[in-house]
Amino acid sequence: DTGVSQDPRHKITKRGQNVTFRCDPISEHNRLYWYRQTLGQGPEFLTYFQNEAQLEKSRLLSDRFSAERPKGSFSTLEIQRTEQGDSAMYLCASSLAGGAETQYFGPGTRLLVL
């Protein structure tokens, strides 16, 4: 069990650029979640997958945000035309669906939009 990994750990970009983050979940976990955490706040849910199906995406912050999990393993979160307000920590978590579910978090990707 190597835990949840995220790449990159840090990303600096200019406003208007597109960015993509990757998350690799714990290998046997079938659920994968994305959260955003701004300074001084708790994580805020964005979207989640069960296997390759995206079951909830209404919380994605705008249509500039999209996520994929094409083979039910790793996932990517893309932000198009970044804005300064997108600066935040983006956290990924994974879990095993069913019963008492526990989410395990990765180290996060810190995004700074200049």
Added chain:
Amino acid sequence: AQSVTQPDIHITVSEGASLELRCNYSYGATPYLFWYVQSPGQGLQLLLKYFSGDTLVQGIKGFEAEFKRSQSSFNLRKPSVHWSDAAEYFCAVGARTGANNLFFGTGTRLTVIP
């Protein structure tokens, strides 16, 4: 609507002193309850969780929490704080059915003084 309240933004305790971090929630039914800890610039580490059964749950690093249904509370305690406990602590609730995304409080920052 779901919400989690952590009324203490910042707490300072002396090393060796006892600690209690407060958490109150508003939810339609009894949720799953969690405490996570976050060190600066890092992801979230699970401290403990409550699903059912004994309302006093034990976690890692000597932490415990008590679920009180009548007060909608899930306070975190530790009898003797260590300097390494300095971090941000988040209480979270999750649904027992359907999408299991977590709702987080705004966190309590713990400072430990020697």
